Amino acid sequence: MQVKTITLLLSLLFVVFFAACNGGDKNATPDIPLTGNPTIDKLSGEIARDANNPGLYAQRASVFYENEGYDEAIADMNKALALDSANIGFHHLLADIYLDYYKSKKALETMENVAAMYPDSILTLLKLSEFYHILTMHEESMRTIDQILQRDPQNAEAFFMFGVNFKELGDRNRAINSFQKAVNYDPDLIDGWVNLGQLYAEIDPERAAQYFDTALDIDPADPLIIHAKADFLRDQDNLLEAIDLYKSIGLIDQQYEEAYFNAGLLYMELDSLEAAKGMFDLTIGVDPVHYKAFFFRGMALEKMGDIEQAKKNYVQSLTFKPDYQLAIDRLKGLQPEQ
Template sequence: MKIFIVSEKNYEIKQVRDFLGRLPFGDFGKGNTLDFYQEENPKTALEKLEKNAADGIGYDLIIVSQKMKALPGIRFARSVTARKTIASAPVMLVVDNLNKELVTEAMGAGVSGFFTMPFVMDEMRTALMRLATILLSRARKKISDAMEQAKATSAKTANPEILEQIHRKGTDVIERCAMYAPWSEEVHTALAAMHIEHGDFAFAIPKLKLAIKINPNNRDTHRQLLACYKKNGQAMEESATLKKLLATNPSSPDLLTKLGDSILHEGNYKEAALYFKKAIANHKPGDPARLKAKSHVGLGKAFMAEGDELSDPAKHEMAKNEFAAAATTDPTLVSAYLNLIASYKKLGLQAEAKAAAAKAAAIAPDNAEGWLDLFSHYLGEGEVQKAKFSLQRAIQYDPENQITLVRAGQMYFLNRMFGEAAGLFEKAAEVNPSDTRTFNFLGICYRRMEMFEQAVANFKKAINLDPEDYNLYFNLGRACQQANDTAKAREAYATALKLNADFEEAKEALASLSPAVPAGAEKAATAG
């Protein structure tokens, strides 16, 4: 963080530097370093700030003393606020004491916080937390207003690409808030909430961990972190916890089965199989049938994964036997039949698969909508494999139902599973090649997977269906820009602006491109 300190008293500048340098910025990341700049003449300081801003040099925080003869701190702050080039940096005022009148006047001049002399470490730490909270509140308001504006001004459904840009800019702003007080739990949970709302669970995890580091007793934060790991498909820390629990009760079939499930979810089917086998070996006659059946299902899944990887029918046969054992042990366990169906099909046993499906139908949803609801539930719970099985069943009931395909594709999209989403949107486009939204979502999915050629092709298909939708041209421009096709990107953004002259995001995107090369200039440059 770049800090500019202004005071006519050198010892005051030194004290500010010393106290700030002793605060625990570095405890929350190696990048949290402090760079100090100082000036004893307030008028010269203003000139430096303006000159540096013109040269592209900015500061993250301005600290100014109130007791300056040449230009008191509040007047200095008012001068900073009046200059748009340097007004972005928050100003904190150093005072001997605070009173209501001083605070009111200072806040009106643009001051965002106060340091009181003589300095006390905890008070300085708290003052920076208050600053971060104030900046966070402003950022949230701007994000909320931008979201409402995007939804209110859109002729159709709010453009996901616009909402993504608002989210990205918002997280950047909140990330800056954390810079001022990285020990603030509130800032990190706010960042995590932004990421969770957008489905970026992987980005939310480190923010939640920092919040827990600051306040390990916040149960809500712990629950959010656990949910993020599940939704992100990461069970490593969960398996580590289960191993610790298992050490206290190594013969527990319940813990052994849960640990096997966790490890299997991580992709290690061989290690998972060992725990499932131990669970089965440790089951007692009086144990619940459901628990016994789940252990067999888990072992069957491990064998299926190994069979798929090795293309080994023998492993698929072993998996089938475990699923059959699960169904026999607990005839009401739906997952036993669903997995048994899959194993039968792997082995080419279509009649047996049909028979198993008949049994499953008796205890499971009997229509596409019911299975799709189950898919949504499992995906929301982070049980991705169960979600995929549910979706397969939904599509099996009605492979031509576009509503099923698009709804499921959108659920995958919201969970940032873009490959799976694209697969469903492709099927939906085959069913109904006249829906603009399907091609738009396809383009967005492929762009986020950095498959730019496919993204451009699908945005063009959407534009062909609705050439008046400026959002589609903006999305096309983004794909072209990321593919380094600047000319096509410029053309797309320009078309978006022709259709909507107030399209601010398109204006910004167009301005971000390098200037167009004048006709003939490129040849001349090459010839030279």
Template sequence: MRVYSILLFFGLCLALGACNNENVNERPQQKYDIPAIDQLSQLIAKSPQDASLYADRSRAFWEAELYKEAELDAEKALALDSTKVEYYAVLADAYFDNQHSLSAIKVLEKAIDRFPQAVPLYLKLAEMQNIVKQYQEGMLILDKLEKIQPSQPDALYLRGNMLRDMGDTAQAMESFQATVEQDADYLDAYMQLAILGDKINAPYTVSYIDNALRIDSTYEDALLLKAQYYHFRSQFEEAEATYKQGILRQPMSPNLNYNLALMYLELGDSAAKQTEKAQDFFTKALRHFDNATKFDPQFADAYYYKAIAAERLGKKEIALKEYENALNMEVLLKTVDPATVEAAMARLRS
């Protein structure tokens, strides 16, 4: 009932141009102990007919994840002034994040009818439709936007996201490529090209990652992706150098430390017959697993593999402690079955 009542209310607002201010969002002013919100509430008390104040407070509520309140203020802003295109976007965001996606989409569709040249409305609508898997509808919106503003980079990127989510990797990559041709500094498009290219072993995958790092040399996802590119292809020297470079740029990254440690553990197991070399790899693995848990104390899988590295080094007490740490946060284990941890602990205690 809530969704349909919202749509009915909003439809009436659009039909009449504005709603009766006295029937919308009338509630006692209250303190939220959030400075931005409370300050806006004071201003609203002095200027209750200022639509921009309600729009601003709606955004503040939205940022505080108070979505019901954000909805009410956005509705009030539109009731006071339905000529501001940005107020429709504010209301759509509030509806969408309060799980009223149908209402959000309807708001944007009506807004586009009223403001057919407002590019941000098309982009926001297409993004929401992609999230709720209305791919065909989203594609139609992007087609309409293409007629208004051809080769708009954000639209090309959104089209690539939709094609990717629909399983059309080749077309998605073409759209992401078109994005960076229009905007050579579109970091997210380079990352999507790298991720998809990595999956299909496409040429120039590393160059896509390097372009992302050209834009932001400390971007952790790109640093990790490049190291893993070499790691997963058994190019261990390149992988080690890239992991270390990444850690220099992001020294407190649990993920970079964890993945480098996994590689050292793998290399240690492969060099088992060369005891001194294997021990060196296990020692390095233990150090970087320790860094991973230091920088993220809830990294359950890192505790498990840290225990394995310690066990390989003959440090049974440390290994048992780390297995216990992993088991104590078993709900956070992502790649390890708790039964596997229990079996390891039983083995050490026997």
């Protein structure tokens, strides 16, 4: 599961709300040329007509961000903030862009600055605690959570963030206690139930299954929850049930290649070679550079007696990851002895 609990959507909601309330009277910097992206180009046209509207820059930054145009997104967010530096959502969005652009120092500075500007913003403090956690600054993350709970003693997301910190630190008991409080205060907090299931998997599998099922009752079509339950079943050696769940993800999201891949691995364990190959075919269809899928498809083909096709798959695997030792060894083993 994704650790992030303060999502881009919330940041964008802040962007839209505050932008609607703020105009601005500063001159815009020269704008970008046409890109071929209709959404970006439409926003560029609106900016040309209303160059002092910070919300337009933020909206265009969001589209650049979604398309991994990080430099352009940062430039647009700087324009938006020059026009409206008080907009919390603008700061949040800029921090997200920096973080995904591997500029963690700038991301953290951005969040720390906006937290200093708005010390009572629960959303900002939650996001800051999340950033600290992502950067493995657990003490700082938990100190920020304490600040949240001083303001809102029953904040479920705060207890959730306590849980993920304790879980990563290996303190299972305190992690369980934190996640339990989180779902007590917010019974619809799906990630809380999933984490409880994962933590109980080794000590009480029956209870763990109940927690995964609770999460699925809340959202039965969430691929990440289904994947988590399938992983649990796999680890409990319920391979056929796990396969069924992995395959069911493909009915919801046909681009979810890891579900196909995991099903393929389990079919290999069951020596169902044709079925395994079919799953690896689907994986590669979604992700044509999935070097592990090529390798394991090669293994399936080798066991089925198709040595030449097996070799081709091992070679393809090494094309995408030349140092993949499993493929190197398997291919070497198929070479004729000198």
